[in-house]
Amino acid sequence: MATKKQSSSSSPLKNVSAPKASVKDILQYFDMKFDSFMEYPPARQCFFTFLESTQNSEISLFLEQVEFFKSINELPNSSRRNRSFDVDEFSDQFLGAAGATLCESALLKACEIADNFIHDQAPNELNLKSDTKKKILDKIEKNRTYYGLESKNEYNWSGNSGKGKHISIVPFLDSTIFDDLESHILLSLKSNQFAPFLESEIFKEFIENQKIETLFMLATPRKAASPSSAIQATSDNIDFLFMLNNASSTSRSNSSTSTDSRDGSLAKSFVNSETLSVGEVKYLKSALLEYDQNLKWTLLTYSKEQEIYVMIGDHSCEQNFGRKDLMFYKSVTHYQYSSEKVFNALINFEFRKNYTNEPLVEGDFVKYHPKPSNQLGILDSELLETAVISESYEMKWPIRNREFILSCAATKSFTPENPKLETFYLFKKSTQNDVNETIRSKLKNVRGCCISALKVEPTSPTSCKATQVLFLDMKGLLTQNWGQKILTFKGGSKKKGSKTTLQSTPQQQLAQWIEKDSRLSLNSPLSDAILRTLAENQNII
Amino acid sequence: MGNIVVSPHDKEGQHHMMATPTSNNPNGGSAATAKNKSEITVLLLGAGESGKSTLFKQVQFFHGVGITHDQERIELIEIVRLNVLENAKNLVAATQHLNIPIEQPENRETAKLIINSLNTNDLEDPSWSKRLYSLWKDAGIQKAYENREKFQLYDSTEYLFENLDRICSDKYVPTVVDVIRTRTKTIGITDMKFDVGDGKQLRLVDVGGQRNERRKWIHFFNTVDAVVFLTSLSEFDLNLYEDNGYWRVKESLRVFNEVVNNALFYKVPFVLLFNKRDLFEKKIATKSFSKYFSGFNEAEEKNPVACIEYMTKLFLNEITEHPLDTVSVKTLSAIDHDNSKQVFEEVKQFIMTQQHRE
Numbered sequence: 076m077a078t079k080k081q082s083s084s085s086s087p088l089k090n091v092s093a094p095k096a097s098v099k100d101i102l103q104y105f106d107m108k109f110d111s112f113m114e115y116p117p118a119r120q121c122f123f124t125f126l127e128s129t130q131n132s133e134i135s136l137f138l139e140q141v142e143f144f145k146s147i148n149e150l151p152n153s154s155r156r157n158r159s160f161d162v163d164e165f166s167d168q169f170l171g172a173a174g175a176t177l178c179e180s181a182l183l184k185a186c187e188i189a190d191n192f193i194h195d196q197a198p199n200e201l202n203l204k205s206d207t208k209k210k211i212l213d214k215i216e217k218n219r220t221y222y223g224l225e226s227k228n229e230y231n232w233s234g235n236s237g238k239g240k241h242i243s244i245v246p247f248l249d250s251t252i253f254d255d256l257e258s259h260i261l262l263s264l265k266s267n268q269f270a271p272f273l274e275s276e277i278f279k280e281f282i283e284n285q286k287i288e289t290l291f292m293l294a295t296p297r298k299a300a301s302p303s304s305a306i307q308a309t310s311d312n313i314d315f316l317f318m319l320n321n322a323s324s325t326s327r328s329n330s331s332t333s334t335d336s337r338d339g340s341l342a343k344s345f346v347n348s349e350t351l352s353v354g355e356v357k358y359l360k361s362a363l364l365e366y367d368q369n370l371k372w373t374l375l376t377y378s379k380e381q382e383i384y385v386m387i388g389d390h391s392c393e394q395n396f397g398r399k400d401l402m403f404y405k406s407v408t409h410y411q412y413s414s415e416k417v418f419n420a421l422i423n424f425e426f427r428k429n430y431t432n433e434p435l436v437e438g439d440f441v442k443y444h445p446k447p448s449n450q451l452g453i454l455d456s457e458l459l460e461t462a463v464i465s466e467s468y469e470m471k472w473p474i475r476n477r478e479f480i481l482s483c484a485a486t487k488s489f490t491p492e493n494p495k496l497e498t499f500y501l502f503k504k505s506t507q508n509d510v511n512e513t514i515r516s517k518l519k520n521v522r523g524c525c526i527s528a529l530k531v532e533p534t535s536p537t538s539c540k541a542t543q544v545l546f547l548d549m550k551g552l553l554t555q556n557w558g559q560k561i562l563t564f565k566g567g568s569k570k571k572g573s574k575t576t577l578q579s580t581p582q583q584q585l586a587q588w589i590e591k592d593s594r595l596s597l598n599s600p601l602s603d604a605i606l607r608t609l610a611e612n613q614n615i616i
Numbered sequence: 617m618g619n620i621v622v623s624p625h626d627k628e629g630q631h632h633m634m635a636t637p638t639s640n641n642p643n644g645g646s647a648a649t650a651k652n653k654s655e656i657t658v659l660l661l662g663a664g665e666s667g668k669s670t671l672f673k674q675v676q677f678f679h680g681v682g683i684t685h686d687q688e689r690i691e692l693i694e695i696v697r698l699n700v701l702e703n704a705k706n707l708v709a710a711t712q713h714l715n716i717p718i719e720q721p722e723n724r725e726t727a728k729l730i731i732n733s734l735n736t737n738d739l740e741d742p743s744w745s746k747r748l749y750s751l752w753k754d755a756g757i758q759k760a761y762e763n764r765e766k767f768q769l770y771d772s773t774e775y776l777f778e779n780l781d782r783i784c785s786d787k788y789v790p791t792v793v794d795v796i797r798t799r800t801k802t803i804g805i806t807d808m809k810f811d812v813g814d815g816k817q818l819r820l821v822d823v824g825g826q827r828n829e830r831r832k833w834i835h836f837f838n839t840v841d842a843v844v845f846l847t848s849l850s851e852f853d854l855n856l857y858e859d860n861g862y863w864r865v866k867e868s869l870r871v872f873n874e875v876v877n878n879a880l881f882y883k884v885p886f887v888l889l890f891n892k893r894d895l896f897e898k899k900i901a902t903k904s905f906s907k908y909f910s911g912f913n914e915a916e917e918k919n920p921v922a923c924i925e926y927m928t929k930l931f932l933n934e935i936t937e938h939p940l941d942t943v944s945v946k947t948l949s950a951i952d953h954d955n956s957k958q959v960f961e962e963v964k965q966f967i968m969t970q971q972h973r974e
Contacts, residue, residue, distance in 0.1 A: 130804040202801065263801060266800050267801065267803050267804075268803065270691060393965050
């Protein structure tokens with residue numbers, strides 16, 4: 076690939092190895108997620124080893140057996156129905172209605188699980204409430220009797236009068252019979268065993284030997300290392316933007332007086348102005364897009380066409396943003412289209428679709444701020460044409476949905492040697508003030524804070540490199556998903572039951588959009604507004 | 617329990633108290649050979665919901681262990697809210713089961729949501745505080761609550777519902793009392809260690825109490841230096857969590873019999889703690905105690921001292937093997953910080969004195 080050559084010279088692809096962190100560091104930056112531990116086989120195995128040490132091996136055995144039981148049911152119908160039961164018409168209808176009766180081997184397995192884990196005095200009896208036991212055993216035993224399967228257990232089920240047809244109602248059994256039980260067991264593991272596990276030597280040994288990529292699968296990057304901010308996420312957002320504001324004020328002519336109280340300066344500053352200024356744009360450009368000069372980015376994952384980096388704050392980050400513990404993500408993607416086409420398509424794409432194919436459910440164009448007409452020259456305080464938009468992200472439980480009110484300004488610049496090669500920029504920041512009352516009333520979700528920048532620079536008349544940097548303040552969840560999805564995509568490992576895998580590469584997706592776009596001109600009011608800022612703001616930086 | 621853990625790396629330079637199992641193999645051979653008594657292992661035993669883990673949590677707090685990370689508090693938020701939801705679900709299910717209608721239509725709506733879709737994260741929204749409290753105060757739910765001996769309900773129910781305004785808020789941070797009151801069914805084994813002077817360490821072992829959990833006890837019986845057996849005074853009108861048809865007192869007596877007469881504990885100091893004294897005193901004010909004990913004088917049934925004396929006799933009668941002079945009997949309210957501290961201190965002294973004598 077022609078584009079690839081360029082990237083390898085500029086980024087230390089091969090040199091970035093996963094840093095080996097101590098458990099202390101890992102726990103400082105990541106919150107381990109129970110669900111992910113249960114989903115990732117090596118982590119699950121490690122947790123099961125721990126369970127053995129706390130005398131809870133019956134639980135891991137049970138979970139394994141249930142998994143096996145479910146796998147029997149997932150076999151294609153033709154292969155599992157090697158011998159179907161001789162059922163009468165009534166139950167044929169009855170069972171057939173839901174379409175997924177248990178095959179013999181599955182039913183036998185269900186009985187085995189009941190005998191082994193659920194019955195009183197079972198060899199690996201689980202800790203269950205008697206109602207729960209009764210409910211599930213009732214179903215299983217009636218089926219067992221009905222189909223004439225033998226019970227190892229002398230379980231004298233009331234009301235059963237021998238085999239088969241005399242029982243009027245046979246409870247319907249399907250592959251979900253153990254689901255409630257399983258989630259109950261998982262919940263008690265989570266609340267009772269997971270925290271001690273994270274303190275155990277078994278865990279330490281395991282986690283210290285994991286690659287950073289795996290950490291992103293097993294854990295959520297923690298936004299703040301200081302204890303109070305971990306809890307008070309909302310006030311933290313303000314802190315961060317406040318500091319960002321302080322940092323940025325040095326790079327632009329700032330008319331506000333230093334006597335301002337904290338709140339006062341917030342009111343007049345970066346954070347609170349809907350319109351982006353030249354100074355801010357310059358700052359975002361130098362702080363985010365050109366940050367890679369410091370080579371502090373850690374390569375998270377890469378594919379032929381795309382590299383994803385993460386930056387967990389360092390000294391430089393502290394200087395720029397006032398805090399060390401922030402996480403930024405950067406993706407570099409190469410496209411075989413001109414920078415203009417790609418930029419237009421990305422804008423269109425970004426506000427229609429989303430990074431992960433899932434979270435962005437709607438984007439609304441809110442307001443347009445034209446450039447004040449009486450501005451003289453290009454000063455840092457000069458204001459840019461700015462489009463204000465709202466975005467809402469649907470997050471997975473247990474994270475509440477997020478709303479962003481974003482100010483967006485696009486701009487472009489020419490390469491003097493070749494005026495045809497244009498570099499395009501898009502800058503976004505969250506605005507904290509209330510844009511207007513109608514929007515405000517719509518915001519029932521958590522307000523998110525975001526800073527991001529996009530640069531599309533030409534590498535030839537027909538190819539370009541797009542660099543996107545973002546900081547999303549939502550306890551890392553969105554960005555983590557983002558990284559994780561790409562990891563999943565890269566590994567080609569489709570997780571069972573996951574509905575969100577990228578169907579095509581970023582290039583393919585964009586190509587589709589570019590083709591579509593040229594045919595239909597599908598610009599939304601939103602992307603129109605962004606492109607208008609581009610036209611008005613060109614050559615400003 | 618186990619949701620409160622000690623972080624070995626956050627206490628500067630001190631000897632760490634570990635709340636996690638100290639080896640992969642708690643019954644490992646080392647203790648048997650190295651009987652130099654630098655470590656005293658104390659088992660907390662008793663049937664389900666007798667208060668073992670509550671006492672264990674209290675001891676952790678006395679020793680500055682317990683919640684050391686804010687992260688742990690965040691995890692505890694979910695556990696507290698799960699308790700709220702579970703209590704609410706159990707109450708709603710009980711109204712159906714006992715055929716007591718929930719009276720107010722809006723409370724019926726709330727009940728529906730609780731059963732079908734409500735999750736812990738929804739409780740961040742303060743409006744749930746009002747809705748759940750209104751449900752709690754509904755005449756139907758209150759009637760079910762009065763009949764709580766007929767189904768399984770946690771002791772913390774009333775406390776949690778009375779504190780909904782704190783819990784249902786995105787600012788909620790669990791307090792120590794919240795943590796003590798929260799019920800988490802212990803599975804398996806958890807332990808912690810702390811210094812008790814003279815270069816000795818006390819290792820306190822907490823275990824699950826339901827029937828299936830008791831099979832696990834045997835694994836560490838041979839390394840024990842003392843047993844603290846808990847039984848709940850307030851369980852006289854309740855049946856088992858794991859067997860709805862079995863009276864809790866009968867189970868406690870049976871378990872006590874098996875443990876106290878176990879040959880492995882013959883030489884071991886043994887403490888019997890009658891827990892939940894606070895709940896018990898409230899309960900006998902409204903419920904008949906003598907109804908459950910044919911041998912008890914009905915005229916004395918409102919007198920807690922007489923009732924406890926009777927219970928003590930019942931339990932001590934079970935002792936056939938263990939020398940009585942190494943058995944100590946006390947009452948306890950494990951949810952009460954001061955009382956727990958005092959009682960545990962006495963227990964510790966008793967064990968140390970017995971050790972010394974030996």
